[in-house]
Amino acid sequence: MKRTFFLKLLAVVVFFAYACKKEQYNAPNISGVGTDTIVLSLGDKIVLAPNITNLKGNDYTWLVNGKETASGQVNYTFEAATAGNFNVTFKVNNKGGADEQTFKIFVEKAITVSIADALAVSMGQVIEIKPAIDGPNRTDYEYEWSIGDSVIGKKRDLSFISPASGTFALKLRTTAGKQSATATRNITVKAAQYVKNAYMVLEYAPAPAKNHNWSIIGDAESWEFGDEHPLPYSEFLTQATALRKDDTYSSLVLGSWGGSATFKFDHTVSNAPGKPDIELTATYSRADLPAVYVAYDRNKNGKPDEEEWYEIKNEDYGIEDLPDYEMTFTYNKTTTDDRRVYSYFNWKDNQVTPIAGEVVTNKTFSSSMTFDGVFSTRGFFPGLNMIDLPSKKVAMMEGWKASFTRKGKRITKNLTGAAPFSQKLNVDIDLAVNKKGEPVQLPGIDFVKVVKTVYPFQQDFINAGGVMTDFNMDEKRMLHVGGILDKTLKN
Structure with a gap:
């Protein structure tokens, strides 16, 4: 029995020894x-x-x-x-x-940022600042340009402009992932003198209407006081530019739907964040806002290229019923009798079933003379002038066209009870959008184009029993544009 117990005990010891040895070698x-x-x-x-x-x-x-x-x-x-x-x-x-x-x-690797030394620019001018940035190969880089507590840019490169002179500490903070780096440089803005008004007239493209006055440069109601300048087209632009430089409110009559004019500043208007940058004086009503387009001369060629134009988004933006409307105006004839002169022009639109019409201006000779004894162009087709009063001879001045087409979007509105008057329109460059309606970030602008896009109808309760009447060619609905002032300039 003892031998049997010993054998069992030995078997248990051998088992545990083997088990431990097996675990040790796992x-x-x-x-x-x-x-x-x-x-x-x-x-x-x-x-x-x-x-x-x-x-x-x-x-x-x-x-x-x-x-x-x-x-x-x-x-x-x-x-x-x-x-x-x-x-x-x-x-x-x-x-x-x-x-x-x-x-x-x-x-x-670490982010490194450096900005060129000796940064300097004149006020009202743009300098392109391109920092040298090195760091990890990532797609989540973010940039913040600032002066003091004011953030002035969120892109890698900065189009810097200042409406005031002085020396400013310009800081760029760059982040990517968990990293960030900062560089600071002083930029000197030199003082300069500019005209606040966009006085340079680059293009004048009026659309005629009843008693339209194409040669006026000034108050449209004061045609008899010498504000008319019946000149060849290029000379008219030169004269309008000269007068607008000296007189902020020398206006141009853009006329009916499609009429426009393009103006240029002698500097770049700074885009001041969060507030209007331009003050435009024009004759319009609360329901008849002029469309305003702006352009920044990014390629510095001195002219507004087509791809540089952006529309300022206003209350009428996006409500056009005809986005690609056209009207063609054609001079027909001028006739006279002993007392009167009659001027005729035709118009026609681009719809599938075109709408067309004729406008006649009837003027007496006695009531059409300025104080200087010159026969007024009021009511004549753009560019047409009576060059010899005794013989009643009229002629189209050089550079003007006897037929032309105005193009753009059309916003058809009932303007009954919305009388136009001269008033100021504040323009914020931050409201500029591209052709897709997407906001664009502009450092400033050099050019402004003002266009009449509202096509007016009115309800005639007295003479037509409440019928809607086309008022586009009515002289009371013509668009006049005066001063276009830089509100940011610190002259």
């Missing part, structure tokens, strides 16, 4: 090491803590790019001291076997 297994690359910034630290199965008798080794950096520890703290790619390998072995896994780490 190979370790590493888990918890992902396949994605860990991205760090310079100065970051990360604790690498893999999971291990079978711990007895293990030896641990850590290697960075093949070089042993630690041993005898399960976790490892990696410090991002230099930029580059790193393979951090964790090795485990015991008598039962071995395993190893590698952490892939990428340390981004």
